[in-house]
Amino acid sequence: MLLTPEVFHFYLWGGIILVGGLGVVFSRRVIYSAFSLILSLFGVSALYVLLTAPFLAAVQVLLYIGGIAVLILFAVIVAQQKGGGILYNTQPHSPWALLVVLVLMISMGRILTSIQWPVASVEGRTMYNLQISQIIPQARGEEMLTPQTNTYVIGLSLSRTYVMIFELMSVILLVAMIGAIIYVRKEEGESGSD
Amino acid sequence: MVPTEHYIILALALFGIGAYGFMSRRNLITLLMCMELMVNAVNILLVAFNRNWGLEVTRGAFMQARDVQSPIGQIMVIFSITIAVAEAGIGLGIIILLYRHLKTAEVDEVNWLKW
Secondary structure, three states, rough: OOOHHHHHHHHHHHHHHHEEEHHHHOEEEEEHHHHHHHHHHHHHHHHHHHOOOHHHHHHHHHHHHHHHHHHHHHHHHHHHHHOOOOOOOOOOOOOOHHHHHHHHHHHHHHHHHHHOOOOOOOOOHHHHHHHHHHHHHHHOOOOOOOOHHHHHHHHHHHHOHHHHHHHHHHHHHHHHHHHHHHOOOOOOOOOOOO | OOOHHHHHHHHHHHHHHHHHHHHOOOOOHHHHHHHHHHHHHHHHHHHHHHHHHHHHHOOHHOOOOOOOOHHHHHHHHHHHHHHHHHHHHHHHHHHHHHHHHHOOOHHOOOOOOOO
């Protein structure tokens, strides 16, 4: 395979993702694990750009890094003031876990790579590659629509075809928010010592 | 164009790292981070398959545009990111609650329901 820029960036960011993941698992301190997680999530965002999904790349940075990772960092910081027990990892010493993961990965890898995945034709599918002029209907003598970028298509289908998923996401977020508040809230008469 | 098999291998490796961390670590916050790693591996697979299969899956989803690639995989990723956000909020709430009661965040010291 030729070393095109896409291939180069795939291996670069894939390596960054794997290094970040190993850092999450093998870091001694939890705060280093959190920073490694941010590195890994940023690599995944770069892979989304390579996979021609720029909207998802932005969502990944905004929600995962700006939301979840910062939430985890806050939890680590809050727990830090109460004592050191939450802050350190013991070294992983579990050969059985390694065995299970190896068996799982080898079997799944053999299954997934032995399937001949059908590849659709490339014609008319270059929309995400910033070559919008090729797919604008006007070029084929059809009626001119809004330029169909990735974000436009996602927004259109989220509000038309998959509107049920959109509503379900709102309900899930509401329930999770109320549940988290009820969990962490102090009970009546509970001492406020901590 | 990087073939889909390479993305499959990468996602498998990331999932394996996350699963190994999930099974060998004892700190609850680290467990939550390993779960995020596994969710991200599946998300990579969804987007990679969406690039190959998007046109065939739901072509009828759009009335006017015929050759528009369907973003069904990317919408599933958005849904999964929403689930992950809710899961992180609830999980960290539970961790803080456990820490308030037990003064620990190790999974094997939380044995209220054992025996």
